[in-house]
Amino acid sequence: MDNMKQLIKQFSALITLSLILTGCVSLPEPIYLTDEEVSIAAKVGITEQQYRVIKTSQLYQLSPRQTDQYLRILHEQEPDLRKRIGRIAEKNIGQPYELYLLGEAPFEPYDSQPLFELSKSDCVVFVEHTYAMGLTDNWGDFFKTLQHIRYNNGEVGVVTRNHFTEYDWNRNNNWLVEDISSIAGENTIKTYEQTINKERFFAKQFGINVPQDNVKTVETYVPNEHIPAVAQYLQTGDFVNLVRSTGKGAWVGHVGIIKVEDNGKVNVIHSASPAVRKEGLLEMAKSFLAETPERFAEGRTATVGFKVLRLHETANDNLKAKFDGNVPPIMMLNRKYEYLTKEQVKTKLALMREQAKKDLIENALEQSKQSDIK
Structure with missing residues (x-):
């Protein structure tokens, strides 16, 4: 039997050599x-x-x-931070996309996803990994920095995770990025108001009771028609938030990283189904602008513009300064939240909707009174 196996191996090798010599099979480039x-x-x-x-x-x-x-x-x-981030983003082109990818398992029971995943990404995970890798030169520091990007003050937990892009991620990471949406002038921006209801979010998404007050925020963004005026100011490594709307209200629904090519073309590298890819910023804005009227008419969501945030080249120093010069290790704090049944979640959300309606009526009456006074 062993002799037969050896003969088969020799015969296969001769066939392969023959195919190579006749040009039917080529050797891989060294x-x-x-x-x-x-x-x-x-x-x-x-x-x-x-x-x-x-x-x-x-x-x-x-x-x-x-x-x-x-x-x-x-x-x-590569000593240049921006160029490193551009190279890292490009080296992940083709990475498969998967939504809602990460959680706190096995350290907390509320989200069963793990703390990191290299083989797949969603849009936020892709950005967080890219920035953390650009800022650090080894796995240990990468993982530590990643958690400081993903969690407020590096305190790992479902409630301290930066869930809301505008209110959590952008603000808690002001050591890393800074909103520059108005860089081309006040006439190139619009604003939208947003109410953040975290109590509702945690009940609906994770089935846990986390009493919190609602917060309101006013956000600035660049409508699609003004992106050509803004694009010239962007740099590799800058952060873009894609602002979406149904015609009423707005929110950030997707994110990516800017890559400016040697010829000046401004691209966005982002993770979206089916995989990470690079697309022209101007082409994206033009396409979104053209399709918005039809999508609104059909009651669908449309991308109406971009928030743009500038990467701080002193990000590592800024993070140290945030903690008076010494960035603490990531922390897992012991937290216990009350579980809610599906019926309790349903009841809780219904009560919140009723309260929201009452608040709208009260606000309208108050505005009416103020108008009468004037």
């Missing part, structure tokens, strides 16, 4: 490393073969160990 890459491999402590695998793979195909090696390589190669 992967060469530059002298600089060979030097970096030695400096970060990996073999040239390990470097070749990392060089020829997309980021989502790498293991945590290989990701650690990639971060060490990248930070040796």
